[in-house]
Amino acid sequence: MELDWLATALVIIDMQRDFMEPGGFGETLGNDVSQLARAVKPIGTVLAAARDAGMLVIHTREGHLPDLSDAPPAKVARGAPSRRIGDPGPMGRILIRGEAGHDIIPELYPMAGEIVIDKPGKGAFYATGLGDVLEKYGIENLLVCGVTTEVCVNTTVREANDRGYRCIVIADGCASYFPEFHEMGLKMIKAQGGIFGWVADSAAILEAMTTETFGKRAAGASR
Ligand code: TIU
Numbered sequence: 001m002e003l004d005w006l007a008t009a010l011v012i013i014d015m016q017r018d019f020m021e022p023g024g025f026g027e028t029l030g031n032d033v034s035q036l037a038r039a040v041k042p043i044g045t046v047l048a049a050a051r052d053a054g055m056l057v058i059h060t061r062e063g064h065l066p067d068l069s070d071a072p073p074a075k076v077a078r079g080a081p082s083r084r085i086g087d088p089g090p091m092g093r094i095l096i097r098g099e100a101g102h103d104i105i106p107e108l109y110p111m112a113g114e115i116v117i118d119k120p121g122k123g124a125f126y127a128t129g130l131g132d133v134l135e136k137y138g139i140e141n142l143l144v145c146g147v148t149t150e151v152c153v154n155t156t157v158r159e160a161n162d163r164g165y166r167c168i169v170i171a172d173g174c175a176s177y178f179p180e181f182h183e184m185g186l187k188m189i190k191a192q193g194g195i196f197g198w199v200a201d202s203a204a205i206l207e208a209m210t211t212e213t214f215g216k217r218a219a220g221a222s223r
Contacts, residue, residue, distance in 0.1 A: 009134065009142055013156055042201075057115070061119070064085060124160075154185050167196070
């Protein structure tokens with residue numbers, strides 16, 4: 001497929017300590033958080049290329065206000081976690097904005113000027129300003145990566161697809177606590193000729209970005 005790179009943003013979903021590190025939300029749900037580490041390096045390479053190319057970079061964070069007023073009781077009460085949303089943990093209160101665990105991991109930390117979208121749900125469009133940001137910057141295509149493949153990445157891509165965005169999901173830049181859900185999560189997106197998006201490895205995306213964006217920059221174009 002052909003992409004207008006000047007109308008493309010990189011969206012990095014929820015690379016937060018609460019999902020990536022022991023003691024956070026992901027582990028309280030009973031998950032092996034080491035499963036997610038494999039996505040960090042591929043995301044880092046695409047992030048560096050996006051920054052070089054002057055591409056719009058958007059980071060998202062899942063989390064809730066300290067008074068839990070934006071946390072549905074059905075979400076807080078769900079399952080039998082060792083600690084619930086809002087409970088104190090080793091990285092502060094679980095999944096609460098402003099706490100250490102809610103922050104993005106140091107390897108992928110947002111640079112000044114990059115957009116950070118705080119979201120209460122799994123999808124990055126629900127109850128956030130993401131749609132307005134994309135419209136403001138004339139974005140038509142999203143390169144999407146982050147965690148977890150079948151939860152927040154999938155939900156966000158489905159939301160974006162219904163809003164008319166072309167989503168290209170970075171396969172090795174996503175990860176799940178369940179490797180089989182990662183595989184199936186990607187397959188669901190690209191089945192039926194790309195029913196709600198496309199999937200490519202970071203290497204293919206990097207190659208295309210480097211050729212295309214540097215070509216456009218040489219021609220004097222800018223975002
Ligand atoms: N539990 C799980 O797989 N994911 C989430 O709760 N949130 C995100 O995917 N970010």
